[in-house]
Every structure is written in structure tokens, then in C-alpha cells.
Amino acid sequence: MARSGTIFSIAPHAPFLATLADAIIDGRVAPGWRREGPFWLSDFTIYLPTRRAANTLSRILADRLGDTPMLLPDIRPLGGDDPSQEPFIPPYEPVELPGAINRFKRRLLLAEIIERWLAVTGEGAFSAPGLGGVSGAPNGAEIFALADSLGTLIDDFTIARRDPRSLKSIESDQLPAQWQEHLDFVTFVLDAWPQILAGEGEMEAAERTNILLERKAASLALVHGDRPVVVAGSTGSIPATADLIASVAKLANGAVVLAGLDTRIDGGTLAALDDPKRNPHGHPQYGLARLLKRVGTLPKAVTELAPEEAPRTKILNAALGLPDATAQWQTVAQDLGAELQAGTQGLSLVVARTPEEEARAIAVCVHDALDHGKSVAIIAPDQTLARRICAELARFGVPLDDAAGTPLLLSRAGRLVRQAVSVLANGLNAVDIMALLRNRHVALGLGRGAVAPASEWLDLGILRGQRPLPGFDGLRRAVSDNRDGITRRPALKLDADKAQAVLGLIDALEAGLAPLAGLMARDEFAASAVAEVIGETIERLRDVPQDEKIAPLEGEDELARWIELAARQGARGPRLSGGGLAFALEGLMAGQSVRPRQPDAEDVQLFGRLEARLMDADRVILAGMIETVWPEVADPGPWMSRGMRLAAGLEPPEKLHGLAAHDFLMAAGGPEIVFTLPERAGTSPANPSRLIQRLEAFVGPEINKKMQERGAVWVEMARRLDATGLPPQPAGRPAPKPPADVRPRKLSITEAETLLRSPYDLYARHVLGLRRIDALGADPDHAERGTLIHDILGDFLTEGHDPQSADAFDAIMAIAQERYGRLDAIPARRDIWLARFGAIARAFLEFERDRPQIAWRMAEISGSIELPLSDPPFVVSGRADRIDRTRSGGLEIIDFKTGQAPAPKEMKQFFAPQLPLEAHMARVGGFVGAEGQTENMAFIKLSHGPKALEITQYAVPDGMSLADAIDTSFTLFQNHVAAMLLRDDFPMTARVLPKPSQRFKGDYDHLARTEEWTLLDGGEEGE
Structure with missing residues (x-):
């Protein structure tokens, strides 16, 4: 049971960190601690969810103190300290914990286990029809995706501190055969995983964090004595963190500061939030209610630190209430009266046609705020949208990068890797060849000054509308055909110098890709071999003459670190193949990011949801407010159904919806909030987030219309951004009169x-x-196949074959076999066309x-x-x-x-x-x-x-x-x-x-x- 006066909350309408700093300084938090001299504040220890929040609180406290000489408190992120940094505290002896296994290594180990499981055959063997969307033999990307989902399930059990033996309580006889197989496999993996980790000399990162938090909770009284300890901003969603918060609440000068607790929750709502049968997991107060139950207090006993009540907080709490409360919305809205208008005055809703237009409208909104001297916080859970926003802001000269970084595979370095692999995996496809050669980082020892023009000559003279024979020798043969006039109507006729340059480029490209080609020719290989070969291949592709400087490549340092990490893994991981390497790259490089190098604009910050929970700004933009983004899909994963998770004592996937709703509650409380969403996502309509829909339904159509009108300003400005100012003039029928x-x-x-x-x-x-130039790498169209048929029938006669002879059909099909061999690299499709031509050939000879x-x-x-x-x-x-x-x-x-x-x-x-x-x-x-x-x-x-x-x-x-x-x-x-x-x-x-x-x-x-x-x-x- 927590002591009275130790549990606090800060409502969404108040800036969390600034309010916390004021409450610490003025004595509302830890009032029993004397605030005298220059050292009193340094006796405080404050725990916050993220390092960014900790840094921000330090700056706020320094600003509040001004010129007063004062040592700042010890501010730490939650998660536990490394054992090597723990002080010696009798009777708590220091421990030497194994290091945490890195995610890449864990992915390889789990993928290897899954691959062996899927490959088992014979009586009693496991089978996995439809597992995770996999049908038939899964490729490398699908195996790695399954490994990540299995790793997430291991994390869920570890974080929840559930014994894997709890799986035996699930009545497997009542499950379909597929889920029974999955349950048997998951049970096996969870039983064997600790021994596998012990053999590696490592442990799960989540388990390590649990141990550190448990030790921290047990040692609080001895470490801090009567000195103040404050834990703020956490929802206690991790049980070990909830235990630490409960321990802090029991300290003589301990304080727990919650974020956005509705202190007016009645008993009926609390009972509903505690009843799993009523599925309350998507409610924003669900996690806080569970934490209060763990601490041993009620919402009415929590002290609110926000200076005063605000209509906005009342509106948000009502709009995000339990489903049963929606019947009372009209009454609640009437009771609010004028507060409903005042509480929604600062809300705007931007509805764009596409995500691209949404990003442009956000950039315009940010630019306007900066022009008026306002700070801006953008909360974008969708990383693709975040990168679009950064790109749109660049046109205004506003430097901003997604703090989460760019996935390594999507960085320039990762793109170069993908292009090199695609060239070989797709059999020297024309599009893949040109994509690689047009990459400005590809020099091949010749230098970009030589590669660029030779690439254009290769494109126009050899690849456009032509069908070179397979392999690099086929490209060389095509150069010879062009020079000898055999190529029919090439887009560019190569002279001797151009032909020589193209041949040199082909030789250099073949040499540059040789290490990768050698690996992909093997039947199977490990991830470590991929890393080593990629490193050598990239080095060859980027090789420049001695008199040139190599251009910096975004992500090259991160790629080098990944190569070093992967190369150390030896034979770990599933067996990869050359044909599946292009698919496996995504799984191999998943989780690796390229962090931004340029400093962000001082008054603009881009956050994910967790980072933004405690941050504030003059204008807050909540971007991508659609289903599947905010909140994300509540997917239980391919290994266990929702019911199986509940039976095993795990939280249902809807818990993610509750966290998303709480983040929305905290973010939407500021004075000026802009919600943004697109009408379409990809090729499909986008559904507005259920959080937006609830808010719109609560405030009513009149206020909702005003919100959209305020947001429409940014959309209209975004649409006018690239307009010329003149109305479009439709073209008339052209009728030129040249001399x-x-x-x-x-x-x-x-x-x-x-x-x-x-x-x-x-x-x-x-x-x-x-002249029309054929599309690069285009599939053979009807016109090209028609020309080919003409040529075959013509060649049959010009070569002197007699339609009356007994072997006429064999002769004409021999010509067709040779000519169709260049038409399509897909054997099955080529065989279909040959069969169709066979019918034409028979009718032609009969004619x-x-x-x-x-x-x-x-x-x-x-x-x-x-x-x-x-x-x-x-x-x-x-x-x-x-x-x-x-x-x-x-x-x-x-x-x-x-x-x-x-x-x-x-x-x-x-x-x-x-x-x-x-x-x-x-x-x-x-x-x-x-x-x-x-x-x-x-x-x-x-x-x-x-x-x-x-x-x-x-x-x-x-x-x-x-x-x-x-x-x-x-x-x-x-x-x-x-x-x-x-x-x-x-x-x-x-x-x-x-x-x-x-x-x-x-x-x-x-x-x-x-x-x-x-x-x-x-x-x-x-x-």
C-alpha cells in the first residue's frame, strides 16, 4: 500500500516535464525534503521512460533555477543500470550477468530452428500449412519474419515473467490441428531457449532488464535512504517496472507521477477496467488502473499537479471512455456547455487526399508555426510518412530527420546492396543492370566519368528493345551484333569507340560482381558468408581510379558494422540460396538503422509515440491518424491465437490499442493540436483512426466541421504550393505547318x-x-511477338526450306526455338509461346x-x-x-x-x-x-x-x-x-x-x- 500523498498525476492539458519540474522545486513532490543550500536538488533521483525526456527535464530544471547555483538531480531512464556500475550494497552482492544477446544473432538462431522444423518430414512430423501466410516452401524473408515474430513471443513471456510451463495448461485437444502443431513447437522452443542462450554465454535482454529492475526495487531503501526518489511518466506496462514503481511509492520520500490519469474515474469504470471479459485493454486508462491496483491506491487518492482543470482534458476523457459510456455522450456534452466550444478551439483536422499531400500539408503547417515563432512537435508513428515530412520540410530549408533513422536496407548503402543482388538474382535483367550502373556510387575502377556515358550507350544500344542472350557473354554478343548491323533497329548504333567503352563496362561489371556471383552460384550458404561477400562486392563496385576521391555513402558505417556483426556469426542461421538471397536481405538487415547526421531545427522535433508521451510544444501535429497506424493492428502473431495467449497468462494484442489511446490522450491535450490523415493509403481507402472517429462523434458535426475548416487551410496551401497561378489550358488539336x-x-x-x-x-x-524508344526491360508485347513470327516465317523461306518437305515443321520450329530463346527469360512462358507458334507453323505449312x-x-x-x-x-x-x-x-x-x-x-x-x-x-x-x-x-x-x-x-x-x-x-x-x-x-x-x-x-x-x-x-x- 502506497503512503498517502506519494502518488501524483499530470493531466494532458499541462506540459508534463515543465509541471514536474515546478512541482519538484516548489515542494509539492517530496514535501518532506528540506530545500536549502546548493545541494538539496542533487539528492533527488528521478526515473523517466526515455533518455530524451531525461535530457529535456535537465534543461527545464536548469532554466527554472536561472542564476541560482545548484547541482542538478540524478535523472535516469527506466530500465536498470549495468551490474558493473552498481555500488556495493550489503547484503546485495554485485552480480555478473551474461551479456544480452543482440537481435541479429537471435534472429539467426531462431530462423535456423524454424527452418529445421519446417523441413522435418516423415511420420509424426510437424507441418505448417499457411503458417504466417507461408504456403509451400518459405523463402528466406518469410523464415526471418517468422523468427522475428517468435522472438516477440519470447519477449512477451519474458517481460510478463510467465513460466513456459503455463503453456501446458492450454487444452490442446480443443485446438485445430494447425494450432496444436504450433503450440507443440512453441513449447519446445521456450523450454530449449534458455539452454541455447547458455551455450552462447548470453541471455535475453528482457530477462536481464527484469533482473536489474528487481534488484533496483529491492535495494531502493538501502541505496537512497530518506533521500527523494521520483519515478514519472511510466504506465508500468512491464511488470518489473510496476514493481519498481510500487517500491518507490513506499519510500519515505518516494513519489510516483503518472501521466494523464483521470482522477475522476468512478468505481464502476474501475471495475470494468479490471474485468478481462469486458475487453478493456484498448482504454487509455487501462494501464494506469492496473498500475494503481499494483501500488495499492485509488484514483481519488491521487494528487493532480496540473494547475487547474481544462475543458480539453474533460473532452478527451469522455470521448475515449468505455463503450458503455457512449450512450451518455449527449448528456455529457450538454453538461459541458460552453466548455465544449472552448476545449476544441485549438483543434484542427487535416484531411488530405494522399499520404504525399498529407506530408506536404504538415510541412506547410510547420513552416507557418516557425514564421510565428512557435515550437513544433510532430508525432509520426509511420516511418514512411516521417521520411516524407522530412523531405517536404527540406524545400523550406528546415533540417529535420526522423529520430528512428532510415532502415539500413533503404539507405543509400542498403540500396547499393539490393541493386547488386538483384542484378544477379534476376538474371541480368535490363532494369536491374541500369539501376545499378546509374547509382552514382558505382565506379567499378573506371570512375563515374567513364561509367556514366558507357551506361547510356549500353542502355540505348544493347538493352532497349533488344533481347540479349543470357549472361555477360550474351551482352558482349549483343555489342557485336549492334556493330555488325545484325541488331534490328537499335535505339543507338554504336561506333567503334562506344562499343569498346561498353565492352569495358561489361567486363568491369562482371569483375565487380564476381564475388557475389560466386556465392549465389552455390546451393546453400550462411549469413556470415553473405556479409563477407557483400563487403568485398561493395568495395569493388565503389572502386575509383587513384586520381579520384571516393564519394561518401550514406549508411556505409552502419553497413560496415552490420557486415562485421554478421561475419562473426559463423554457421549460425538458416541455409540461404542464391535464388532467395534477394528476399532474405530484408530479414538479414532488419532492425539496423542509419541515424541522421545533421542537427535538427531547434524549434521542430519529430517523435514516435513513446518519445512524445512526455514532450510538448506550442503546436503539436499528430500525423497518420488512420487505422493500422494509430493504433496499429492488434495481431497476436502466427504462433498463438488470441485465446491461446490469454490461456497462457499473456496480455491480449489489444493492449497495444490501450497504449496508443493513452499516447493520443497525452499528445492531444496541448493548446494547439493538428490531426492529419489521408483519404487513401496506397491503392485503398484509408479508415480514420477510431480515436479520431470517437472524438468527432463526441463533439458533434458542427464542431467537427470547424475543425476540418481550420485544417483545410493547410491542405489548400499545400495544393497551391506547386501551382503556377494560371488556370489550366486544355490543348487543342495540333496542326503544325513546317516549311x-x-x-x-x-x-x-x-x-x-x-x-x-x-x-x-x-x-x-x-x-x-x-522515335519511340522501347521501355527498359519491358515484357515482350503483342507487336514484338508479331514481328518475331513474321521473321521466323520469312527466315524459313529465305534459308531455302521447302514447305513441301517432310521435315519442314521441324525446320521451322528449330528457327523458332532459337528466336524465342531471346524473347523471354521465363522458361514456362516461353514454352507456352512456342506451343502457340507450333499451331501457326502447322497451319502455315498446310496453307x-x-x-x-x-x-x-x-x-x-x-x-x-x-x-x-x-x-x-x-x-x-x-x-x-x-x-x-x-x-x-x-x-x-x-x-x-x-x-x-x-x-x-x-x-x-x-x-x-x-x-x-x-x-x-x-x-x-x-x-x-x-x-x-x-x-x-x-x-x-x-x-x-x-x-x-x-x-x-x-x-x-x-x-x-x-x-x-x-x-x-x-x-x-x-x-x-x-x-x-x-x-x-x-x-x-x-x-x-x-x-x-x-x-x-x-x-x-x-x-x-x-x-x-x-x-x-x-x-x-x-x-
Whole structure:
């Protein structure tokens, strides 16, 4: 039982540390201690939850004392002192405790145990279907995630001081088979874990802390005597801490200062908070009520140190009450009367569209506070949001870093590691190669001055739209193909110097990744081997010539420490594989952070929830107020269900909700509070935090509207931050009129239809000189696969194969095997495409064998003609898929389509001029060796379905012969060339006659801003 007058509380509306300092100085706390001379304050020992709170209290006390000469008190963070620093206090002999096992080493040991458990087979073996979301063989990342969750469960048992034998009290016969297996495994691990730690010569950090706190509690009276001891700000959620607080309360001059206790809690509420069946764990007073019960006092006996009652605290306590109390909200709100308006006057609610906009609005809000000389505290439990806020503040020149730091894997050093591993794990994928080479810290012994341009040449000359053969030798072969003209339409043709530079870059990259490649080629290896190889690989990647200085790399010191730590682990940990290393990296580097190096702005601080519990500022911003962030998900983990945890004597996961609610209560009590939340998180709607929803429901729609109006100011300013100040001007249909001498004097036959439908595309291509560059690392699309089919069918004939021969199918599939080998690195998908092509090949051979009238077949034949329309003459060129000579001496022209063939209506209206132009070129000798009159023209659609080859004969207008249609089509083409390309005054308009059946975007639609003006014009797509 605590002595009367030793338990205090500071309400949320009062600044906690400042109020505590005042109460210590003016004698309200430890009133029996004489406050005379320069040493009285140094006799105080004060325990606080965090080191940051301890440092802040020291500064506040120094400010309060001013010029008065005084020694400050001994302020310590809760958690216990190291045994080596303990004084000799009879009869409490000093102890030599083993060191605490570091989390990385523990993760490896637990992951190794889990891996062996999951690998057990045979009768009576454990199985883990669906364990932690794992189905099938788990990869390294999943095993490490399971190890972390198992470590958290070990911590829960250790902190709660529960004997693992309590698991035997769970009636496993009533559990599903999966939970029974999990329970057996957890029981085994908890029984064996102390022996495993003893073998390592270490102990659990939580157990070590428990021992130190227990020794501290037992020795308080002897160590401090009648000198004042104050413990402040703790909720006593750790049983050992609660015992220490209870011991302090019994001291002659001991004092316990709670944070945000509602001293008006009635007996019914206390009984509800003490009844697990009513699930009170999410209530902000739950932890404090349990602590008071442990101390042996009631809320009404607690002395409030806040100077006076405040409406804000009343509102928060009412809004966050038990579920049964919500029925009385209207009555409570009416009783508050004018206090309801006064208590919410300083509250603002920022509702942004996205987390990015939320961070920008917070930055604007911070900037405004600094302009008015106010201090700001930002509380952001979401580290991603915290980093966004820091980035947005940087545009205002406000230096701020997340105190939690950047995860090592997401730092620049970690990014370099991930990029190096991804290049090899993904089989030299183009995107991964360029991501690594564009990292400014990659020098490869050549220096960035050589790596950067060679990387661009590798990108444009080898990787864009090309399919190099596997491995580094495949990249070298692609360089040779580019130089020899084998590469079809590369984005960049390499000259000798560029090719040599690219080859040197490939050699350097292969040498730089060699240690990592050697490791990943092994069947299995330990985490220590990964660390050693990563260290060597990073050193090679960052190697610079002797005359250059190596650029500093964010996180390099932390990475070096991680490598040193991991390298010491020997064979500990699960067996890793090269294919799974990219996944395992997250688990290997989890928990390692890169701390900020630059000092924060003096008046702006960024906190997590625990750090912010006792801190205050003129303006407090509670960021990320959505479910899953504040509060977090109450997940019991994959090893034990909620009911199993309760049966074992552990707290349910909803305890986290109670801590989050208490942190919200303490943070929201200041004079000026800004709540922020996004409407969407990722691709899904975001649900506002239940704490915000309760507050909004309690204060009512009118006050809630005012809160949102005050917050909308910051959102509007954030949206205007990047605005130009001018209203958006929609684009009109472009119709440039370039001079005739810059318009094209040469067209391919495939561009003839473009000339009819969208001359602007020819303007962009030939006048502006713009060409579409394939996306880096893009999957093969329909057009590329169609081109490949054309090439295979063409190569089959140009290589001299006879469709009539018995081995024709094997010959054409051999060509396909070689060509498809470059198309896709995924064997299963490549096999599907080959199977589909097999259907096309059979139909193609059957089609050719049913054409006895053909005497000679010519595939992929190129030609050109000159039109005497200008000086120099206008040139028309092209390549025909097939021109076959019949036994009568005439020609048949075929165009193979993997897409849609032109509709007969389009042919009759001369909107499909390609085949007629090819026929005209053949008639006038444009195709050498294929001269003559055309007897037939057809489109053949290639597909793998039932109609593998669907023939569409060229349709001529009614009453017109094929020869007349060819002549008319050519005449119209000449007229269009003369009107559109040889005159200055004719506009080259975009999408004059858009193709109704076209469902894909053109190469220049984005340049023409087509989607803007087609909407304004009424959507001509359907015309």
C-alpha cells in the first residue's frame, strides 16, 4: 500500500516535464525534503521512460533555477543500470550477468530452428500449412519474419515473467490441428531457449532488464535512504517496472507521477477496467488502473499537479471512455456547455487526399508555426510518412530527420546492396543492370566519368528493345551484333569507340560482381558468408581510379558494422540460396538503422509515440491518424491465437490499442493540436483512426466541421504550393505547318496509311526527328511477338526450306526455338509461346502446301521507287512480307497480320493503301526479282486459335478491277504526298481520320496531347 500523498498525476492539458519540474522545486513532490543550500536538488533521483525526456527535464530544471547555483538531480531512464556500475550494497552482492544477446544473432538462431522444423518430414512430423501466410516452401524473408515474430513471443513471456510451463495448461485437444502443431513447437522452443542462450554465454535482454529492475526495487531503501526518489511518466506496462514503481511509492520520500490519469474515474469504470471479459485493454486508462491496483491506491487518492482543470482534458476523457459510456455522450456534452466550444478551439483536422499531400500539408503547417515563432512537435508513428515530412520540410530549408533513422536496407548503402543482388538474382535483367550502373556510387575502377556515358550507350544500344542472350557473354554478343548491323533497329548504333567503352563496362561489371556471383552460384550458404561477400562486392563496385576521391555513402558505417556483426556469426542461421538471397536481405538487415547526421531545427522535433508521451510544444501535429497506424493492428502473431495467449497468462494484442489511446490522450491535450490523415493509403481507402472517429462523434458535426475548416487551410496551401497561378489550358488539336523543305522526302509503304489518317505522326517522326524508344526491360508485347513470327516465317523461306518437305515443321520450329530463346527469360512462358507458334507453323505449312499454283516464293523482300513530284524525287520504300510468283507469271502479294486485318469497307474506300502500293512498286520494277502484274492480294491473320490462318482477300470497290484499284490507290497516294508534304501551307494535323478499330495508343499521342482535345471535340474516336 502506497503512503498517502506519494502518488501524483499530470493531466494532458499541462506540459508534463515543465509541471514536474515546478512541482519538484516548489515542494509539492517530496514535501518532506528540506530545500536549502546548493545541494538539496542533487539528492533527488528521478526515473523517466526515455533518455530524451531525461535530457529535456535537465534543461527545464536548469532554466527554472536561472542564476541560482545548484547541482542538478540524478535523472535516469527506466530500465536498470549495468551490474558493473552498481555500488556495493550489503547484503546485495554485485552480480555478473551474461551479456544480452543482440537481435541479429537471435534472429539467426531462431530462423535456423524454424527452418529445421519446417523441413522435418516423415511420420509424426510437424507441418505448417499457411503458417504466417507461408504456403509451400518459405523463402528466406518469410523464415526471418517468422523468427522475428517468435522472438516477440519470447519477449512477451519474458517481460510478463510467465513460466513456459503455463503453456501446458492450454487444452490442446480443443485446438485445430494447425494450432496444436504450433503450440507443440512453441513449447519446445521456450523450454530449449534458455539452454541455447547458455551455450552462447548470453541471455535475453528482457530477462536481464527484469533482473536489474528487481534488484533496483529491492535495494531502493538501502541505496537512497530518506533521500527523494521520483519515478514519472511510466504506465508500468512491464511488470518489473510496476514493481519498481510500487517500491518507490513506499519510500519515505518516494513519489510516483503518472501521466494523464483521470482522477475522476468512478468505481464502476474501475471495475470494468479490471474485468478481462469486458475487453478493456484498448482504454487509455487501462494501464494506469492496473498500475494503481499494483501500488495499492485509488484514483481519488491521487494528487493532480496540473494547475487547474481544462475543458480539453474533460473532452478527451469522455470521448475515449468505455463503450458503455457512449450512450451518455449527449448528456455529457450538454453538461459541458460552453466548455465544449472552448476545449476544441485549438483543434484542427487535416484531411488530405494522399499520404504525399498529407506530408506536404504538415510541412506547410510547420513552416507557418516557425514564421510565428512557435515550437513544433510532430508525432509520426509511420516511418514512411516521417521520411516524407522530412523531405517536404527540406524545400523550406528546415533540417529535420526522423529520430528512428532510415532502415539500413533503404539507405543509400542498403540500396547499393539490393541493386547488386538483384542484378544477379534476376538474371541480368535490363532494369536491374541500369539501376545499378546509374547509382552514382558505382565506379567499378573506371570512375563515374567513364561509367556514366558507357551506361547510356549500353542502355540505348544493347538493352532497349533488344533481347540479349543470357549472361555477360550474351551482352558482349549483343555489342557485336549492334556493330555488325545484325541488331534490328537499335535505339543507338554504336561506333567503334562506344562499343569498346561498353565492352569495358561489361567486363568491369562482371569483375565487380564476381564475388557475389560466386556465392549465389552455390546451393546453400550462411549469413556470415553473405556479409563477407557483400563487403568485398561493395568495395569493388565503389572502386575509383587513384586520381579520384571516393564519394561518401550514406549508411556505409552502419553497413560496415552490420557486415562485421554478421561475419562473426559463423554457421549460425538458416541455409540461404542464391535464388532467395534477394528476399532474405530484408530479414538479414532488419532492425539496423542509419541515424541522421545533421542537427535538427531547434524549434521542430519529430517523435514516435513513446518519445512524445512526455514532450510538448506550442503546436503539436499528430500525423497518420488512420487505422493500422494509430493504433496499429492488434495481431497476436502466427504462433498463438488470441485465446491461446490469454490461456497462457499473456496480455491480449489489444493492449497495444490501450497504449496508443493513452499516447493520443497525452499528445492531444496541448493548446494547439493538428490531426492529419489521408483519404487513401496506397491503392485503398484509408479508415480514420477510431480515436479520431470517437472524438468527432463526441463533439458533434458542427464542431467537427470547424475543425476540418481550420485544417483545410493547410491542405489548400499545400495544393497551391506547386501551382503556377494560371488556370489550366486544355490543348487543342495540333496542326503544325513546317516549311516544305523540312518535310519528309521519303516514306515507307507502311507510312502511307499514316499520311492519310494522322500527318502529325509523320511531322513528329521526320521533321522533329523523334522515335519511340522501347521501355527498359519491358515484357515482350503483342507487336514484338508479331514481328518475331513474321521473321521466323520469312527466315524459313529465305534459308531455302521447302514447305513441301517432310521435315519442314521441324525446320521451322528449330528457327523458332532459337528466336524465342531471346524473347523471354521465363522458361514456362516461353514454352507456352512456342506451343502457340507450333499451331501457326502447322497451319502455315498446310496453307503453303495447298497452293500448287505458286512457282516461286519471295519473303521479306525490300524495294523502292521514285516519284517525279519534286527535285530531288520523292522516294517510296518498303518491305513486303511475301511476293509469290505464280506458274502463269503473275504475282500474289500477301501481308501477314498478327493484329487485325483492315475491314473490307476500309479497303474499298482506299484507307488501306499498303498492298496496292506494293503491287504498284512490283509492276514498275521496285522489287528487284519480283517484277510483274499482281493477280491477287490478301491479308492473312496469324493466331494460335482454331483459325490459325484466316485469309481476307483484298476488297475492291464494286465494278472496279484489281488493276484499276491499284492505279486509283497509287494516284490518291501521290495526290496526298503532293498536297501534304510538298507544300508549305498544308497543316500536318493530328488524327485527321482516326482508325475506329484501333485500341492502342499511337507513338505520338502523348506528344499531341490527344486525350485532351478529343474530349473537347466530343470524342471523335467513335466516328
